[in-house]
Amino acid sequence: QRNHQCMRRNTISFRKKCWGMKLKEDMNPLLLQVFRSVVWVYSVITFLPWYLLSGAGANLDRARRVKARSVSGRPAGPYRATNHEDGSQQKLVSSLHPGVDTLDKVMEHGAARFPERNCLGTREVLSEEDELQPNGKVFKKVILGEYQWMSYEETYQAAVCFGSGLAALGQRPQCNIAIFCETRAEWMIAAQACFIYNFPLVTLYSTLGGAAIAHGLNETEITHIITSKDLLHSRLKDILLEVPRLQHIIVVDSKPTSWPGFPRGIMVHNMDAVQELVAVARRRPVPSDIAVIMYTSGSTGIPKGVMISHSNIIAGVTGMAERIPDLDETDTYIGYLPLAHVLELSAEMVCISHGCCIGYSSPQTLADQSTKIKKGSKGDTSVLKPTLMAAVPEIMDRIYKNVMTKVEEMSSVQRTLFVLAYNYKMEQITKGYKTPLCDSLVFRKVRSLLGGHMRVLLSGGAPLSAATQRFMNICLCCPVGQGYGLTETCGAGTISEMWDYSTGRVGAPLICSEITLKDWEEGGYYSTDKPHPRGEIVIGGPNVTMGYYKNEVKNREDFFVDSNGQRWFCTGDIGEFHPDGCLKIIDRKKDLVKLQAGEYVSLGKVEAMLKNCPFVDNICAYANSDQSYVIGFVVPNQKQLMALAEQRGLRGSWEEICNNPDMERDVLHIITEAALSAKLERFEIPRKIRLSAEPWTPETGLVTDAFKLKRKELKSHYQEDIERMYGGK
Structure with missing residues (x-):
């Protein structure tokens, strides 16, 4: 019973860490007040000269400005980027340097x-x-x-x-x-x-x-x-x-x-x-x-x-x-x-x-702690000290979880100082302000994970969770530009502007493309929806590719040319435009499953909500239309799961721990708590799970090189477990 209570306390602590906008401050109230007073005095003394010299007001204005507008005036679009200077509609641009066209x-x-x-x-x-x-x-x-x-x-x-x-x-x-x-x-x-x-x-x-x-x-x-x-x-x-x-x-x-x-x-x-x-x-x-x-x-x-x-x-x-x-x-x-x-x-x-x-570089040699780097020697970022980097969410999720685990292991005073600095900086950057003292004293070690000189980090390939994006913005001391694009659009669709610190969105259309929203009746998404127009994302512009090689059937399904001769690509992703012209990805047509009772479940949404739970390294939600509930396959975090097993007095190999029914029940309980905190509906929460001792890497064939789930391969791989969890065996 005591072990279970301990596990539950850890779960709640981790859940607050994962899902809360702020981290919990756990410290002697007097010491806490002293720290806050020092921060307040520092802010008062430095604010006016810093504000006048830094241009923070201009950055905040840029973050708040309307970044794209509908060309037609209709909520469906098409939406194009607006000019930084006067807010006028941009013409689509197709060349970077004069005469450089190949x-x-x-x-x-x-x-x-x-x-x-x-x-x-x-x-x-x-x-x-x-x-x-x-x-x-x-x-x-x-x-x-x-x-x-x-x-x-x-x-x-x-x-x-x-x-x-x-x-x-x-x-x-x-x-x-x-x-x-x-x-x-x-x-x-x-x-x-x-x-x-x-x-x-x-x-x-x-x-x-x-x-x-x-x-x-x-x-x-x-x-x-x-x-x-x-x-x-x-x-x-x-x-x-x-x-x-x-x-x-x-x-x-x-x-x-x-x-x-x-x-x-x-x-x-x-x-x-x-x-x-x-x-x-x-x-x-x-x-x-x-x-x-x-x-x-x-x-x-x-x-x-x-x-x-x-x-x-x-x-x-x-x-x-x-x-x-x-x-x-x-x-x-x-x-x-x-x-x-x-x-x-x-x-x-x-x-x-x-x-x-x-x-x-390579994922195995990227940082000092990477798997192929000998202990005591330098990873590639430490030697190169890059200023620019593109990353897929999988890489950033790992950094986020590793750092937060280390924070959890700190002493009470150290942890609270980190959390106070984190919360203080989060408040400041949303106002357009910088925090050089926090960056230098608190976040320098985290920033050094990527060489210490990073100034722009581009995220693409898959959705980046709001928690991870917020963490990277704060602890790496550089903006994270989350983008959206596909191979069929040369990866170019949208990228959030570097002074826009909002999370969960992918920014406004790039100057080479425009986006319209197409109603999807089956999913219940319409451009007339309130408060935001919603629909399937359709991208047009000179970056839209020539189509699929020797595949006219798919070309007719996914591409079309409008009356002006411009090519368009139907992405299959569902998005909504916010009043400032930024796009948010909210669903995917192929990820939507209708349960037996008629409820629609977005598998991608469920996975995105649960992936930041510290016990989850990766997760695939699955549902059959002839069943009434969702199930899940989970690659657990080895460090967290082994610690939980030790609390319960369980011994065995990694495979034996993952196959233990008690561990499955405990992790399911933790995931359910996290899902409720993330405000998932009851029917969206996995009712049964299977823990996988085998990590999903591109080499296993279960995820792509960008670490997107290969649902068909995962279904085949876990077919026996699917039948068992749905009562077939």
């Missing part, structure tokens, strides 16, 4: 303006060793050196030589070539080579399964593929016989090696050797030429190839760049997301267009 010209522009500046950086591996973990598993740990840089001129020349070498190997203009490789400098050099020589680049996620890889290569009739040594041996080699047209494999690793055991008719080359082949004249692309055929991550089935023209990407990059204040050649960007993802490719093209440095 991607090869972006690289040329960068090399001409910033020839000696650092362009692409990579850390050398100094040593590797195997490290035995407490659970018996062996992890490979690395010690990495400083970043080694290629200048803009060197990068451009390397791309020209590689493109010429590919042409010498028989690659022809406007014939597809594939890249299947991890995020690294060679990926970008290869991409620039393809842009320069007008080879449409087929991108495939490095975590796709064999069947999906073969499908993409065969559908696009690939004869040449660019890959890495690791992926060649671990993923490609087994499917080569399923790709009959393939003739040339180019391996980006620099060390020459022999390639025995490949099927007859396939030649394997090193990137360096290809760059040294005889020079071949280039044929420039035009804006309407296909630059990339980007295969989606396959969250809803077989990956689809999205045809993206040079002009599409240029327009998307233009829209994104406009939302990053003071972007210039002094910025440093850290690249670690898959370059086969439109968010990462677009972000890096934004950087190249402005002469920024791009240092490459």
Whole structure:
């Protein structure tokens, strides 16, 4: 009984931490009053000179201004961004620099303006060793050196030589070539080579399964593929016989090696050797030429190839760049997301267009605490000290939960000082004020997790919870611009402005796009809804892509051209526009399930509400239309669950703890409490759950590279559990 009460107290403490706007202040009242008095005196003394010098009033005005308006005056839209200066309606913009209308010209522009500046950086591996973990598993740990840089001129020349070498190997203009490789400098050099020589680049996620890889290569009739040594041996080699047209494999690793055991008719080359082949004249692309055929991550089935023209990407990059204040050649960007993802490719093209440095990383080496970094050595952010970063919510959720767990473990005085500073800063930033003293004394260590110099953090790929966004704004001391876009729109739809500290919204339309709301009768969403117009989000503009490769049925379903010749894409996402012109994503058509009694459940909404619970690392809500309740699959937080098991006197391996029915009941109780605090309806709350000892990573095939749930694969994976939880077994 005592253990259960202890568990309940911990649950309530965590719930307040997760769901409350403010954190609880637990401290001696006298000491608390002294601290508040010091803060008040400091604020009074510094306010007037700081306010006059900082321009806080202007920032607050910008945050409150109307950022988009309906062109037609109707609540359905279309909505376009407004001008910063006078609030007038923006015309859609499709080009960043005069005359730079294709991607090869972006690289040329960068090399001409910033020839000696650092362009692409990579850390050398100094040593590797195997490290035995407490659970018996062996992890490979690395010690990495400083970043080694290629200048803009060197990068451009390397791309020209590689493109010429590919042409010498028989690659022809406007014939597809594939890249299947991890995020690294060679990926970008290869991409620039393809842009320069007008080879449409087929991108495939490095975590796709064999069947999906073969499908993409065969559908696009690939004869040449660019890959890495690791992926060649671990993923490609087994499917080569399923790709009959393939003739040339180019391996980006620099060390020459022999390639025995490949099927007859396939030649394997090193990137360096290809760059040294005889020079071949280039044929420039035009804006309407296909630059990339980007295969989606396959969250809803077989990956689809999205045809993206040079002009599409240029327009998307233009829209994104406009939302990053003071972007210039002094910025440093850290690249670690898959370059086969439109968010990462677009972000890096934004950087190249402005002469920024791009240092490459990976999720396993990103920070000092990352899984592949040897204890005591430096992660990539500590060495690079980036100012710009794109992130998916999964990464930010991990940072948020880790820091909040450490706060929970602090002494009462330390914890309350942190919470007081957190609450104080939250109040200040909503007024447009800065808090240099709090940033320096309290949040410096948290900020150092990403190198200590971060000034803009872009979030995309999936919805970012309000709690995590608020935490990142406060503790990392930099604005988080939450964006919304899809592969079909070059990742460009909306991005929140950097001085807008509201949470749970994705900002106003970018200057390259406009958005209209389409009524969805089945879901009950209409543009005439009060207080906010709601409906399916439909994006139009020069960033809307050319459609799906060899898939006219889906093209007719999802794309259309209006009477003015503008392309539009129907996203399937449901949104609402607020009075200031900012968009909020509230639902997804494919995530809506009607229960047996007629209630509609948005699975995505349930997951978003529960994912910030400290006991939940990941969750998938599931419902059958012939059943009356929701169930869930939960990847629990190992540290929290093992601590809870110890409180209950339970012993065993991680798998045994997760399979224990008592633990399932306890976690279900915690999740139910969290759901009620988040004001979910009773019918939306999972009634039964299954704890999964196995984390969901792209390698398992249960989530995409952006960590979106693959519902079809998850359903197949947990089919027996579904039948059990619904009473079948």
